[in-house]
Amino acid sequence: MPKPDFTTDDSKWMKLALREAVRGAGYVSPNPMVGCAIVSNEGKLLSKGYHERYGEAHAEVNAIAAIKNERDLIDATVYVTLEPCSHYGKTPPCALSLAELPIKRVVVAMIDPNPKVSGKGIEMLRANSIQVDVGLMKDEAARLNEFFLTYITTGRPFVTLKLAQTLDAYTAAPDGMSQWITGEASRARVHEWRSVYDAVMIGRETALADNPSLNVRLVEGRAPKRIVIDGEGTLPRHLNLFSDALEAKTVTIGWKAQADPLLSLLDADAFSGQTIQVGKHEGHTDLSEALDRIGALRISSVLVESGGTLATALLKRRLVDKVHVFVAPKFLGGGKRSVLGLGIDRLSESLDLRSTSVEKIGEDVLITGYF
Numbered sequence: 001m002p003k004p005d006f007t008t009d010d011s012k013w014m015k016l017a018l019r020e021a022v023r024g025a026g027y028v029s030p031n032p033m034v035g036c037a038i039v040s041n042e043g044k045l046l047s048k049g050y051h052e053r054y055g056e057a058h059a060e061v062n063a064i065a066a067i068k069n070e071r072d073l074i075d076a077t078v079y080v081t082l083e084p085c086s087h088y089g090k091t092p093p094c095a096l097s098l099a100e101l102p103i104k105r106v107v108v109a110m111i112d113p114n115p116k117v118s119g120k121g122i123e124m125l126r127a128n129s130i131q132v133d134v135g136l137m138k139d140e141a142a143r144l145n146e147f148f149l150t151y152i153t154t155g156r157p158f159v160t161l162k163l164a165q166t167l168d169a170y171t172a173a174p175d176g177m178s179q180w181i182t183g184e185a186s187r188a189r190v191h192e193w194r195s196v197y198d199a200v201m202i203g204r205e206t207a208l209a210d211n212p213s214l215n216v217r218l219v220e221g222r223a224p225k226r227i228v229i230d231g232e233g234t235l236p237r238h239l240n241l242f243s244d245a246l247e248a249k250t251v252t253i254g255w256k257a258q259a260d261p262l263l264s265l266l267d268a269d270a271f272s273g274q275t276i277q278v279g280k281h282e283g284h285t286d287l288s289e290a291l292d293r294i295g296a297l298r299i300s301s302v303l304v305e306s307g308g309t310l311a312t313a314l315l316k317r318r319l320v321d322k323v324h325v326f327v328a329p330k331f332l333g334g335g336k337r338s339v340l341g342l343g344i345d346r347l348s349e350s351l352d353l354r355s356t357s358v359e360k361i362g363e364d365v366l367i368t369g370y371f
Contacts, residue, residue, distance in 0.1 A: 004133035010107055013037045013045075013079040014137045018109070020050040020059065021081045021144060026196040026222055027053050030300040032112075032148035034059040034082045038067065041075040041104070060084055060094040064101070075104040081141045083112040083134075086120035095121035099128040108134045109141035114152050147198075150321060151300035156291045157198065158301045159319055161311055162190060164326040165338040171307060172336040176209060182326045185362035188218040190305070193324075195221025197303040199251070199294070203310035204230045213240045214305070225299060227251045229310060231285040248272045251297070253290050255280055287319055312340040315351060318371070323353060325367045 020035030028034075028051045036059040038046045049062030057065070060080060067073060084094035084106070098106060106125055111134060112118055125132050142149060150158040164182045165171050172178035180187065194200055200214045207228050214226045226241055226249055233254040237243065241250045250273035274297070278289040294302065304314060314320050325338075344350060353369025360366075 004107075004135065006107075006133070006136045009039075009043060010079070010136055013039050013077075014081070014107065014109060016045075016048060017059075017079045017081050018137065018140055018144060020048050024051045024053075029054065029147065029198050030151055030298045032082055032145045034080065036060045036063040036081070037079045038063050038073070038103075039077045039079065040072055041077075046072050046076060058085065058094045060098055064097060070102070074102045076102075077105040077107060078103055079107045079136075081109045081137075081144065083108050083110070083117055083119070084121040084125070085112070085117050086124050087116045093121070093124070095124040099125055099130065103130060105131040105133065107136055108132060109136055110134070110138045113149060146322075147301035151295065154295075156295045157299050158321050159291065159304060159314065160193075160197070160302070160322040160324060161304045161306075161314060161320045162193070162324045162326075163311065163338045164328070166328055166330040166332050168331050168333065169338050170332040170335040171338045172209075173332055174335045176336070178210065178336075181330070182328045182364045183362040186326045186328075186364045186366070189361060189366070191216050191218040192221070193303055194224050195219060197224050197301045198299040199225035199227050199302045201227040201229070201302050201304045201306065201310075203306045204228065204232075204235055205309055206305070206307045207235055207239055207241060209307070211239050212305075213244055213246070215244075215246060223249060224303070225249045225251055227253065227294065227302065229253050229285050229287075229290070231255045231280075242273070250274075251276060251294070253278060253285060253293075255285065281317075284313065287313055287317055291319060308337050308340045311338065312342060315339065316342055318351075320371060322370050323368065326361070327365045327367065329363055329365075 017035040017037045021033040024033045031051060031054050033051060035050045037048045040046050047063045047066035049059050049066060051059045078098060084098055086093050086095045122132050122134065147158040166181060171181060195216045202212065215223050223246055228241055230252050231254055253276045256277045256279055276293045278293060279286045351371065353371065356367065356369035358365060358367055
């Protein structure tokens with residue numbers, strides 16, 4: 001089939017649909033974010049919609065519901081950021097809802113990689129004599145749903161590693177103090193990320209040193225789950241992760257081989273969160289197995305806010321998809337490193353990032369890239 005010839009107006013309406021999709025960030029997981037715009041045959045915007053909450057109506061259904069007169073839909077064009085679903089889940093198939101309308105054309109940014117859908121929604125529309133053009137702003141749509149795409153194709157969550165360091169790559173002073181390496185604007189950005197990731201992960205060293213709450217305070221948004229890697233299962237019960245109002249959102253990951261696994265946390269009356277036990281890899285928690293188990297909890301994205309030990313372990317095993325590095329305009333000359341030994345001896349073996357970007361946030365610099 002020849003490649004569709006998209007117009008400037010097509011791009012305008014798809015950009016609108018993408019902006020709509022973002023409004024569902026943090027609330028639709030593990031479903032994808034989807035936006036929709038419906039445009040009349042005369043080029044007038046009739047309605048728009050997005051997938052607002054997991055388990056609720058999809059973007060196309062919300063956009064259709066906003067149409068006051070169905071006659072306006074005659075020969076209309078529907079712009080949607082992801083292929084309309086074709087199966088019955090928590091809601092009926094969106095492709096079927098569209099196929100029953102007097103529309104002329106559907107423009108789809110990208111095919112849904114979910115095996116339950118993948119191409120079937122498009123086939124359903126074409127079988128009802130509706131023109132379907134695919135691929136407009138595909139890259140933008142894929143980046144928007146990078147969490148979903150990784151999760152649905154691998155069963156594992158999308159993993160982002162966040163580091164905050166000085167110019168000489170230290171995350172804490174020699175006395176252990178790390179609050180605050182970066183400025184307030186950078187910390188607010190991290191809270192924005194927390195509100196859209198399914199979970200935030202730390203290691204036992206960070207839990208002990210900082211006693212973090214890992215909640216969302218500096219922005220509006222929902223609180224993520226909190227994952228702590230605690231192989232020995234000996235973190236004290238008084239830590240915020242196990243005693244604050246969000247205790248039920250805490251997931252601990254320890255070793256299977258313990259005689260009394262996670263003894264301090266498994267008391268049903270003492271801890272209302274979840275515990276996962278995995279094997280060991282080279283004497284430490286098997287992080288690859290841990291991510292498989294985390295994915296089984298329908299957690300599709302994890303923001304890692306750890307110290308150097310966990311960050312290094314994830315990097316060594318190539319378990320990181322994306323990196324955010326805040327660099328503060330400071331020198332320490334000593335302290336705790338952001339990344340420890342990776343076992344790399346040659347420059348040719350370096351872990352290179354791609355699609356990198358640089359942003360100034362307050363006095364700090366944020367470097368973002370993908371593996």
